[in-house]
Every structure is written in structure tokens, then in C-alpha cells.
Amino acid sequence: MIDIVASGVLFDMDGTLVDSTAVVEGAWSRFGAEHGIDPATILGFSHGRQTIDTVQHFLPELSLDEQQRIVDVMIAAETDNVDGITEVPGAADFVSRLVDAGVPVALVTSAPHELAVNRMRAAGVHVPGAVVASEDVEHGKPHPDGYLRGAALLGVDAGDCVAFEDAPAGLEAAIASGATTVVVGPLEAAVTAGLYRVGGYDGITVTREGDAFRLRG
Template sequence: MIDVVVSGVLFDMDGTLVDSTAIVEGAWGRFGADHDLDPQTILAFSHGRQTIDTIRQFLPDLSPDEQRRVALELVNDEVENTDGIVEVPGAGAFVRRLRDAGVPVALVTSAPRDLAVNRMRAADVPVPDAFVSAADVEHGKPHPDGYLRGAALLGLAATDCLAFEDAPAGLEAAVASGATTVAVGPLATDVAADLPRITGYDGITVTPEGDGFRIRG
């Protein structure tokens, strides 16, 4: 159950607004096969993190240049692949409700900008003007840099924002930023245990209240 008054909203992308599970699992599955690594172990670490951070974790002996090359190849393979991408239930309509109500909204993703835009458009979810991608932060999730920057782009403190996240690293980042944080989906980890949780956005209402907006659902 969500019932909070905030000044702005911050969204993760994959798993939070769009469902790209098949593409992500396929990419990391092929990577695991190429490097004799267990795909499930890779996926458990990679969810919510920048690609380069996952490469550094599982291929630590490569030079930094080679790590970046491998990461870029993975990203390039995914950028144009939008087959099977759909919205998380109600995500597009909810983002439009926020926009129509005048709520400042920012996207905070570990994905590169082109990949994120393609996936959002494929799922028919509006792309916010305020946008923090992998290239815009020095430290990726679980560091709070992205959420702090997203709030700053809205002219707000993160503590005045509501953040929606689905992954352990992302939830850690959002909570550390001070944003009121909602877990999206079935994630069962300690970081999500005490957070409000949703499985979709249908029925979440947005109404002006004082200097902010009450979001309830």
C-alpha cells in the first residue's frame, strides 16, 4: 500500500517500467556460455547494475580496456533488440497520470541512454525529460548517485521524492538516497522486506495536495 505526499517521482526502468526479461536473460546467458560462467549467478548480480560493473565482477583479470570492449559489445547487441518488450502492468498510464497532474518525474537507469529510450518506446511508456543513464554518474547502483542526480534534475532533494525500483542494487541505491522507496514486483530480499510493494500501477491515484502530490494505491 502506498499513501505518501511527495514533490517528485523517480523511476528505474528495467523491471520497474518495462519488462525486458527475455532479452536480458538471453544476453547474459550467451555471455555465461562464452566464458564458462553460470548464467543464474550472473543474473543475480547484474540485475539493476551497469553492464561494466558486471563485467568487472566476473572477468576481473581482463584489462580495463578489454572489460569496456566486452561491455560495449553486450550493450550494442541489446540496443536494437526490442522483441518481446512490454510495459510493467499500468506503467505507461501511470507515467501519463503523473505528467498530466504536473508531477516532476525522472528516469534513473543503469542502462545506456539509447538502450533505455528504445525499450521505453517499445513498451509505450513516455520517456521523461529528466533522465539519468549509466553515462551520467560516476558510481552506479547500489551507490545512490543516480537517484540523487535524478532528484537534482527536478530541482528537488531525493528525500522529497518517491522512488520505484525492482532490483536489490537499485533498492539499496534508492533507500540510500533518502527517497521514499517502493519495491516493484516479487523481489524477496532483506532490502525489500519493509518497503511498500506493488506488482503494477493500475489503481494508483495522483492528486495535488499542498505543495506536493498525494500518491496512493
């Protein structure tokens, strides 16, 4: 249940608005097989993080150029692969209702911009005018840079925003930015303690309250 008054809304993408599980797990499984690393171990670290951060974590011995080459190959393969990508329940309608109500909305994702747009469109979710992608920040999640930049693009303070996230790294980033943070989905971890939680977006109402908006559901 949520009952939050905010001036802007910040969304993560994978696992928060878009269910891309099959594509993401396939990509990291191939990476694991190629480099002799258990895919489950990779996925336990990678969720919510930029691809380069995961590659550097598991292959620190490689040069930066070689690490980047691996990332480029992975991203190229994923960018046009939208097989099985769907919306998180109620996401498309909820984002559209926020936009129609005049709520400032930004997408804050660890994915590159082109990949993010392709996945959002494949899932039928409106792409906000404000997008912070991997290439737009120096430090990816769990650093708060993306959420701070997203709020700045909306012209509001991050502390006056609500952020929707599903992964530990993303939740840490959102909390560190000062945004009111909502867990999307079933994740149970130390970082989720005391946070609002939703399983999907059906039934969340959006009403204006002065110069801000109230999300309740």
C-alpha cells in the same frame, strides 16, 4: 498498498517500468556461455547494475580496455533488440497521468541512454524529460548517485521524492539517497523489509496536496 506524499517521482526502468526479461536474460546467457559462467549466477548479481560492473565482477583478470570492449559489444547488440519488450502492468498509463498532473518525473537507469529510450518507446511508456543513464554517473547502483542526480534534475531534494525499484542494487541506491522507496514486483530480500510494495500501477491515484502530490493505491 501505498499512501505517499512526495514532490517528485524517480523510476528505475528494467523490471520497474519495462519488462525486458527475455532480452536481458538472453544477453547474459550468451556472455556466460562464452566465458564458462553459469547464467543464473550472473543474473543473481547483474540485475539493476551497470553492465560494466557485472563484467568487471566476473572477469576481474581482464584489462579495463578488454572489459569495456565486451560491454560495448553487448550494449550494441541490446540497443536495437526490442523483441518481446512490454510495459510492467499499468506503467504507461501511470507515468502519463503523473506527467499530466504536473508531477516532476525522472528516469534513473543503469542502462545507457539510447538503449533506455529504445526500450521505453518499445513498451509504449513516456520518456521523461529528466533521464539519468549509465553514462551520467561515476558510480552506478547500489550507489545513490543516480537517484541524487535525478532529484537534482527535478529541482527537489531526494528525500522529498518517491523511488520505484525492483532489484536489490537499485533498492539499496534509492534508500541510500533518502527517497521513500517502493518495491515493484515480488522480490523478497533483506533490503525490502518494511518498504511499500506494488505489483503494478493500475489503481494508483495521483492528487495534488499543497505543493506536493499524494500517490495512493
